[in-house]
Amino acid sequence: MGDAFFSEVPGPIPFGGLDSDDPLAFKVYQPDRMVLGRRMEEHLRIGVCLWHSFAWPGTDMFGTGTLDRPWLAPGLDPMDAARQKMAVAFEFLEKLGVPYYCFHDADVAPQGDSFTEFRANLDALTDDALGYQERTGVTLLWGTANLFTHPRYQAGASTNPDPEVFAFAAAQVKHMLEVTQRLGGQNYVLWGGREGYDTLLNTDLRREGAQLARFLHMVVEHKHRIGFTGALLIEPKPMEPTKHQYDYDTQSVHAFLVRNGLEGEFQANIEANHATLAGHSFHHEVAYALANGLFGSIDANRGDPQNGWDTDQFPNSVEDLALPLYEIVRSGGFTTGGFNFDAKLRRQSIDRTDLFHAHIGGIDTLARALLVAADMVEKGTLSREVEARYAGWSSPLGTAILDGTETLASLEAKVAAGEIDPVRASGGQERLENLVNQRIWAVDRSSGG
Numbered sequence: 543m544g545d546a547f548f549s550e551v552p553g554p555i556p557f558g559g560l561d562s563d564d565p566l567a568f569k570v571y572q573p574d575r576m577v578l579g580r581r582m583e584e585h586l587r588i589g590v591c592l593w594h595s596f597a598w599p600g601t602d603m604f605g606t607g608t609l610d611r612p613w614l615a616p617g618l619d620p621m622d623a624a625r626q627k628m629a630v631a632f633e634f635l636e637k638l639g640v641p642y643y644c645f646h647d648a649d650v651a652p653q654g655d656s657f658t659e660f661r662a663n664l665d666a667l668t669d670d671a672l673g674y675q676e677r678t679g680v681t682l683l684w685g686t687a688n689l690f691t692h693p694r695y696q697a698g699a700s701t702n703p704d705p706e707v708f709a710f711a712a713a714q715v716k717h718m719l720e721v722t723q724r725l726g727g728q729n730y731v732l733w734g735g736r737e738g739y740d741t742l743l744n745t746d747l748r749r750e751g752a753q754l755a756r757f758l759h760m761v762v763e764h765k766h767r768i769g770f771t772g773a774l775l776i777e778p779k780p781m782e783p784t785k786h787q788y789d790y791d792t793q794s795v796h797a798f799l800v801r802n803g804l805e806g807e808f809q810a811n812i813e814a815n816h817a818t819l820a821g822h823s824f825h826h827e828v829a830y831a832l833a834n835g836l837f838g839s840i841d842a843n844r845g846d847p848q849n850g851w852d853t854d855q856f857p858n859s860v861e862d863l864a865l866p867l868y869e870i871v872r873s874g875g876f877t878t879g880g881f882n883f884d885a886k887l888r889r890q891s892i893d894r895t896d897l898f899h900a901h902i903g904g905i906d907t908l909a910r911a912l913l914v915a916a917d918m919v920e921k922g923t924l925s926r927e928v929e930a931r932y933a934g935w936s937s938p939l940g941t942a943i944l945d946g947t948e949t950l951a952s953l954e955a956k957v958a959a960g961e962i963d964p965v966r967a968s969g970g971q972e973r974l975e976n977l978v979n980q981r982i983w984a985v986d987r988s989s990g991g
């Protein structure tokens with residue numbers, strides 16, 4: 543295939559600043575720039591996903607592939623093609639200059655004719671990936687198993703009515719967890735591909751819940767058995783491909799974990815477009831996860847406000863990202879997680895450089911949102927406002943309610959005696975919204991970098 547697939551991009555992508563007219567330069571992102579005492583690269587921990595960028599030819603429900611991905615052409619030797627794909631992926635990662643990547647087993651390994659062939663293919667490509675990691679310094683943010691593409695998974699993986707499909711999924715996850723460990727992966731992700739239902743007419747919700755819980759327990763057991771030190775993450779999504787997915791949103795996942803004795807073993811991998819499909823904002827999902835000890839990692843992307851499906855577009859709005867970033871930064875930032883671009887090109891973006899434009903724009907948007915978030919944390923205005931709003935809970939009455947001293951009866955007595963007379967206060971929503979905008983505008987003016 544020659545030396546370089548992306549021959550028009552010498553790489554690494556340089557920093558050009560806000561006045562640069564080079565579309566292949568970062569306008570904001572500077573890996574070494576210090577923000578609140580930490581390098582930008584360490585705040586954002588950017589990852590590139592191999593599935594949308596290298597394993598998807600640009601198909602949709604109505605059309606075949608449009609993208610220039612020669613290794614996906616039919617008729618090639620599957621292992622040759624897989625090696626070509628990995629070489630191009632690492633060329634891209636190195637030229638883009640990001641620290642992480644993410645993949646499903648099936649994104650890199652040809653299926654072969656049996657599970658043992660698939661496993662051997664994956665092992666061989668893992669050896670190759672280790673070599674690339676050593677040469678480039680790029681490492682694995684997370685690995686995952688594809689339990690949704692193959693026809694055997696048409697009715698789900700662990701929630702399948704057939705225990706043999708459960709067994710197949712278990713075999714795949716066991717192996718991919720070990721591959722993730724070999725590659726030094728910082729997390730292992732479980733997105734419930736088809737864990738859900740298309741119709742309740744043929745579905746036993748009680749059984750499927752019990753199967754899913756058993757599966758997750760097995761994953762935890764194996765993680766501890768092999769000493770995998772990364773985090774286990776569940777990625778919520780409310781629908782698509784099934785009509786209803788069990789891991790609907792972070793709060794549903796939380797309830798499922800608690801109900802099944804799995805609390806503390808899993809965190810959430812929150813995807814922006816999945817949050818919006820669930821009828822939430824991305825901000826809500828991030829805030830819920832942080833408030834409940836479930837924050838793990840992010841799949842960065844966006845939906846289209848006019849479309850009710852998972853369009854997986856690259857993020858491009860600082861307004862949308864500033865508040866989620868604010869929540870993350872004020873809570874101390876990522877530990878094992880990062881921002882993985884689970885985003886894909888539009889089918890008409892057929893130039894090889896389009897993959898760079900997409901990622902450069904997404905990374906710059908995150909970097910800009912990080913600057914706004916850091917500014918809001920430094921100013922402390924929002925957190926002071928929130929603290930003041932709940933100040934009553936530090937009063938003798940507030941603490942006596944929370945520590946169990948007060949009861950319904952004791953409170954009734956106080957209210958009846960006229961000791962309690964609540965005074966309403968403004969929620970100040972518009973004033974706070976103005977304040978956020980002011981910080982976005984102020985950062986625009988002052989810190990172009």
Ligand code: XUL
Nearest residue numbers: 686733777813841852884
């Ligand atoms: C699907 C999705 C997945 C997961 C990994 O909507 O987001 O690609 O991120 O399986």
Ligand code: CO
Nearest residue numbers: 777813841884
């Ligand atoms: Co995702």
